[in-house]
Amino acid sequence: MILPSEHPRRIVPRWHSPEVSAQRAESHSLAGPATATGPEALASVDLRRRVADFASHRSDAHAGDLVSGALIAAQPSLAQDAAHWLLDSPSSSVLARRLADAILRPPPTDSQDRFEIPYDTAGTDREVARERIQILRSRLAHAPNDPMAWAELARQHTVTGSTDHALDAMRIAVAAAPSDRYLLRAAARLHHHAGNTDKAHNLLVRAPRTPTDPWLIAAELAFAELADRRPRFVKAGRRMLDSGLAPRHLTELASALGTLQLESGQTRRARQLFRQALVAPNDNSLAQVEWALPQIGLSLDAYLHTVSASWEARALAAASAHESAQAVVEAWGWFFDQPFASEPAVFGSYHAAKARQFDEGAKLAAQGVAANPELFMLRNNLAFCLAKLDRVSEARDQMQRASLRAGTPAERATSYATEGLVAFRSGDLKAGESLYAKAIRTMPDARGKLLALINFAAESSRVDPETGRGLALQARDQAARQPQQHDMRDWLGHLAPDA
Amino acid sequence: MISVVVGTSSDMCAHPTLGHESFRTGPEASFLRPNTNGGSAVAAACPVPIGHDRERRRSRSRPGALAAARARLTRQVCRRGEAYHGPVTDTVIWAAARPADMLSGMQLEDGWRVVERIGSVAGGTGGSFSTPYVVERDGQRAFLKAIDFTRALGDRDPTAALEQLTRIFNDERELVRTCGEHRMRNVVVGITDGVVNVPGGGAVPQVSYMIFELADGDIRRAMSLSTALDGAWIFGALKQVALGIGQLHSAGIAHQDVKPSNVVTFETVFKLADLGRASVRGGSSAHDELECAGDPAYVTPEQMYHFRLENWDARRRSIDLYHLGSLMLFLLSGVNASAALVAHLDPAHRPPPSGHWGGTFDEVLVHLREANGRIVDEFPVFTDSAIRDIAIARYLELCDPDPRVRGHPKNRVGLSNPYSVERYVSYFNALGARSQRELVRLTHG
Numbered sequence A: 001m002i003l004p005s006e007h008p009r010r011i012v013p014r015w016h017s018p019e020v021s022a023q024r025a026e027s028h029s030l031a032g033p034a035t036a037t038g039p040e041a042l043a044s045v046d047l048r049r050r051v052a053d054f055a056s057h058r059s060d061a062h063a064g065d066l067v068s069g070a071l072i073a074a075q076p077s078l079a080q081d082a083a084h085w086l087l088d089s090p091s092s093s094v095l096a097r098r099l100a101d102a103i104l105r106p107p108p109t110d111s112q113d114r115f116e117i118p119y120d121t122a123g124t125d126r127e128v129a130r131e132r133i134q135i136l137r138s139r140l141a142h143a144p145n146d147p148m149a150w151a152e153l154a155r156q157h158t159v160t161g162s163t164d165h166a167l168d169a170m171r172i173a174v175a176a177a178p179s180d181r182y183l184l185r186a187a188a189r190l191h192h193h194a195g196n197t198d199k200a201h202n203l204l205v206r207a208p209r210t211p212t213d214p215w216l217i218a219a220e221l222a223f224a225e226l227a228d229r230r231p232r233f234v235k236a237g238r239r240m241l242d243s244g245l246a247p248r249h250l251t252e253l254a255s256a257l258g259t260l261q262l263e264s265g266q267t268r269r270a271r272q273l274f275r276q277a278l279v280a281p282n283d284n285s286l287a288q289v290e291w292a293l294p295q296i297g298l299s300l301d302a303y304l305h306t307v308s309a310s311w312e313a314r315a316l317a318a319a320s321a322h323e324s325a326q327a328v329v330e331a332w333g334w335f336f337d338q339p340f341a342s343e344p345a346v347f348g349s350y351h352a353a354k355a356r357q358f359d360e361g362a363k364l365a366a367q368g369v370a371a372n373p374e375l376f377m378l379r380n381n382l383a384f385c386l387a388k389l390d391r392v393s394e395a396r397d398q399m400q401r402a403s404l405r406a407g408t409p410a411e412r413a414t415s416y417a418t419e420g421l422v423a424f425r426s427g428d429l430k431a432g433e434s435l436y437a438k439a440i441r442t443m444p445d446a447r448g449k450l451l452a453l454i455n456f457a458a459e460s461s462r463v464d465p466e467t468g469r470g471l472a473l474q475a476r477d478q479a480a481r482q483p484q485q486h487d488m489r490d491w492l493g494h495l496a497p498d499a
Numbered sequence B: 001m002i003s004v005v006v007g008t009s010s011d012m013c014a015h016p017t018l019g020h021e022s023f024r025t026g027p028e029a030s031f032l033r034p035n036t037n038g039g040s041a042v043a044a045a046c047p048v049p050i051g052h053d054r055e056r057r058r059s060r061s062r063p064g065a066l067a068a069a070r071a072r073l074t075r076q077v078c079r080r081g082e083a084y085h086g087p088v089t090d091t092v093i094w095a096a097a098r099p100a101d102m103l104s105g106m107q108l109e110d111g112w113r114v115v116e117r118i119g120s121v122a123g124g125t126g127g128s129f130s131t132p133y134v135v136e137r138d139g140q141r142a143f144l145k146a147i148d149f150t151r152a153l154g155d156r157d158p159t160a161a162l163e164q165l166t167r168i169f170n171d172e173r174e175l176v177r178t179c180g181e182h183r184m185r186n187v188v189v190g191i192t193d194g195v196v197n198v199p200g201g202g203a204v205p206q207v208s209y210m211i212f213e214l215a216d217g218d219i220r221r222a223m224s225l226s227t228a229l230d231g232a233w234i235f236g237a238l239k240q241v242a243l244g245i246g247q248l249h250s251a252g253i254a255h256q257d258v259k260p261s262n263v264v265t266f267e268t269v270f271k272l273a274d275l276g277r278a279s280v281r282g283g284s285s286a287h288d289e290l291e292c293a294g295d296p297a298y299v300t301p302e303q304m305y306h307f308r309l310e311n312w313d314a315r316r317r318s319i320d321l322y323h324l325g326s327l328m329l330f331l332l333s334g335v336n337a338s339a340a341l342v343a344h345l346d347p348a349h350r351p352p353p354s355g356h357w358g359g360t361f362d363e364v365l366v367h368l369r370e371a372n373g374r375i376v377d378e379f380p381v382f383t384d385s386a387i388r389d390i391a392i393a394r395y396l397e398l399c400d401p402d403p404r405v406r407g408h409p410k411n412r413v414g415l416s417n418p419y420s421v422e423r424y425v426s427y428f429n430a431l432g433a434r435s436q437r438e439l440v441r442l443t444h445g
Helices: A018-023 A047-056 A060-073 A076-088 A094-104 A126-142 A147-159 A163-176 A181-193 A197-206 A214-226 A234-241 A247-263 A267-277 A283-296 A311-320 A324-337 A342-354 A358-371 A376-388 A392-404 A409-425 A429-442 A446-463 A465-480 A487-492 B010-014 B027-032 B041-045 B053-061 B063-079 B090-096 B149-154 B158-181 B219-225 B231-250 B312-333 B337-343 B361-377 B385-398 B422-443
Strands: B113-117 B130-137 B140-147 B190-197 B206-213 B263-266 B269-272
Touching: A018 A147, A018 B361, A047 A060, A047 A076, A060 A076, A060 A094, A060 B219, A060 B312, A060 B337, A076 A094, A094 B312, A094 B337, A126 A147, A126 B361, A126 B385, A147 A163, A147 A181, A147 A358, A147 B361, A163 A181, A181 A197, A181 A214, A197 A214, A214 A234, A214 A247, A234 A247, A247 A267, A247 A283, A267 A283, A283 A311, A311 A324, A311 A342, A324 A342, A324 A358, A342 A358, A342 A376, A342 A487, A358 A376, A376 A392, A376 A409, A392 A409, A409 A429, A409 A446, A429 A446, A446 A465, A446 A487, A465 A487, B149 B158, B149 B206, B158 B190, B158 B206, B219 B263, B219 B312, B231 B269, B231 B312, B231 B422, B312 B337, B312 B385, B337 B361, B361 B385, B385 B422
Parallel strands: none
Antiparallel strands: B113 B130, B130 B140, B140 B206, B190 B206, B263 B269
């Protein structure tokens, strides 16, 4: 089993579909909502004439004309009858029914009211993603000048693991609208996902819009840190915090700057910035504050269940509270929200395994593998959960693929441990013991060594209780000497009480 | 699925008269500046007792006109939602007179006789400044548009309103004459114009009028009367509308208000009506400074977001292209492009009043293009999929949200006018022919 990354969390942009992004503040105008000073003409559509026309000519055409006018004038009440007519008419078109539906069920104008969307379920499954790719390709064949559709195509390709296709589609999207915030953030996120964080950073640094947009500056700061570069727009970002922009536009920037302050030891200033981020937090900034909590000591109780879509923050909070089962539930939400991302799948599968929910862990890891086939961590976690479920041949297959991708010493040591588990479950005890011993010997960090030892003890206990007891004793002894490794207590629960 | 059964327009021909759209609110409201309480200008003028004995005597000599004026006064006051407590004297009725509403039965100087008024609602739609009638001469029936100058009298600034109204009338009269001189086959032709003095017509008894050829009905009626619309009919109509737009553009006129109720039918011929919103290249019409000169229900994306181009072609002719695409969507789906666009936008990206986008037009363009893409997903299905593909391509060109690139891309090469409709005439002709062949193929197996 491999632990979730212990690297500092960065406020990497979320990448939602354009629809979901529109429902959140990310694609809203910085200028703030326009008020009733809009074109007077739009509100002055002659609806009475259309109502009279529809009354004297009950037809789809007259109903459609009235519904169209009412939508423009934002006066749905005058077109209810016509809307019902269109919905009941056997000859009305799909588009007419769509507009009739918009008349009868207008969306709330306050985005906060509809902030809670269950999940962006489309795209969580490769089959669904493939269907959406077909629809998008068909649309783009007719309307190639649609940057949002290209970006969504890129997102769906990313979900299916076709990163090269995704990069091609995103290149077209950004070329068509090089100053769009959503597209720039999505493109940078994709480059980061593809392992080219330098390119993600370059894109944002070169975009003319970045110095004037808090969302882009926040992303620039995050990718600069991830690429081990110097952030370029720290000063511009600080100035922007006092620019009077709506707090929802500044929340990610404040948390990004807070993270920088935290890392430079300016805890007090960091706390101020995180407080500013909490004026109107979104799911990403809330997760960032949750990550920083041990150092800044704020309370997020008031936010975790009021800020919608904050699955990551809730998952982190549950993990901190040693509620692994709840962490898995929240990880699923996080994963649905970002179906291409490896983090929720790694996090969820780890905590599922810790909670002995191996089936859930295998499902999460398998979903993550679809979008991240080259990632060692996910294949390893998948193999671990499969082996624990005694699906040995599948586990062995995954482990063979994982081993090829183990790059760091910790990953190689982890692969020995999981291979040891697979050997135990396939009945090859000698190989199992040997591999676990090798894992413990080569693991570069004490935490990893302890985790390997605990799992070695658990597997030994199943076939050789006496050896297992000895190993369990060692594990408990080492755990007692590492009190800071809180989650090891949960892993020790995997050992039989008498072991 | 679009049926390929041919819909004939014979039903429309048999239908009794319906003239051009003559009632307007919306844009007029902005330049006529009606009373803030929404009442008509005449209603506002009611309580002002103005003596005018000779006219009053004339009114008395016409009991029918008096009764009509009394009824009109009552309706106008009631429509405002306010009780009229003043005395309903002859003087008040005289002041409230709307001579443009009193032409029924009158004989005009040039031999025309006013047969009947079109429409049943007196006072029209509150913001109307004209009254439509059917007129007849030597067995020929025609459409008369009577201008109600009395509306200006109730305005806060009556002289300015009167000047504005006069200008609008003169502009339209001039345009109609120009169209007649150019022999535009797909634009409604004006027959004559003049002034009639209406007995009992109150303070301003002179009524100016224009007489046009009388249409069978507008295209909405044709749609509703056809039991099965088909591609041949739809693209045939669109071809004629495109021809009408092209005829106007050739004369340096942009219609700016092409919409279903302004496309009228004459047996099998479709013509553009109502040049009241048109703009002339190099001219200066009364509504040229308005953000949205045409019907706001058919507002173009650039008008929604206050994006204004200075070049006349880019600003005016591009509107006609958008409206042509919008008409195509209306004929195929029964809704207009502006409403379909708004319905497919998130409220955060919609303009007020249905949304609250506060950014620039260029920033919102990507969202508008995405919304257009979703409209395409819901485009009607044809038995011949090639027709659908071509229709979608033309729709996206004509209804491109950016007026700078609207129209056929090949028009942007070389010396072509980027807003020319010629290619669309050819496309619609070809689509109509293809639909006809598809019909024959299906009918005869």
